[in-house]
Amino acid sequence: MRKAPRQARSRVTVEAIVEAGARILSEHGWAEFTTNKVAEAAGVSVGSLYQYFPDKLSLIEAIRRRHLDDCLAIMRRSGEGQKSVERFVDDLVRDMFAAHSLNPGLHRVLLDEAPSFDATRDPHSAFEAEYIGHYAAAVEAYRASAEGASNRVMAMILSDVMDGVIHNAARRGMLGSVELKQELVRLLCTYLAASDR
The missing domain is CATH 1.10.357 (Tetracycline Repressor; domain 2)
Structure with a gap:
């Protein structure tokens, strides 16, 4: 991860991103796994996702x-x-x-x-x-x-x-x-x- 979430709200955001990423991988596979889709499914901006995960490989590792x-x-x-x-x-x-x-x-x-x-x-x-x-x-x-x-x-x-x-x-x-x-x-x-x- 790019930075560790310190506040409760940040931890909730990171958990939402990881959970959304897991769902997209489960339902659509690696070929359709993008940070844009994950951010949209998590209800956050891509910029918010990139605050914690510099790329989709780091997100895969978090999952x-x-x-x-x-x-x-x-x-x-x-x-x-x-x-x-x-x-x-x-x-x-x-x-x-x-x-x-x-x-x-x-x-x-x-x-x-x-x-x-x-x-x-x-x-x-x-x-x-x-x-x-x-x-x-x-x-x-x-x-x-x-x-x-x-x-x-x-x-x-x-x-x-x-x-x-x-x-x-x-x-x-x-x-x-x-x-x-x-x-x-x-x-x-x-x-x-x-x-x-």
Whole structure:
């Protein structure tokens, strides 16, 4: 961002711009994504948009960052309280699908059309460390045995399964599939709760 919003009104403006950008990407794709369309949909002038975002690439990164922050918030909530493995996984799958369903076309565009930056793909980023860390905490809490794969390896597998299923569901227009969610829950529960051989 060009500058961080300091006042409540500025934060509302930035949020309106980011939300409008997410809607336009979701509904029209990268090819039709322009700052003029975003400003109009957000109800602000293009000049106001440029106060915070110097170009549409910076706006894409803000949209992507908001999504990643939403995913981290879900992971933080998922680890709260004492839950059975089934409840933990069911809540996590439900909330992750819900987050990806807000603007269902957005994730396909972010994954397949919009440019991304090296920081987004960095496997050593602060986001990745925290995200995998939440899965590792789940492995620590729920795995049946201390033998076998390390917590970190199991955490990466759980994360990759979750992300792969949800992102491909977004590509296929299947985010609303009850059967897909049920099968993902079954898969993750089986992996987390299975005793090592």
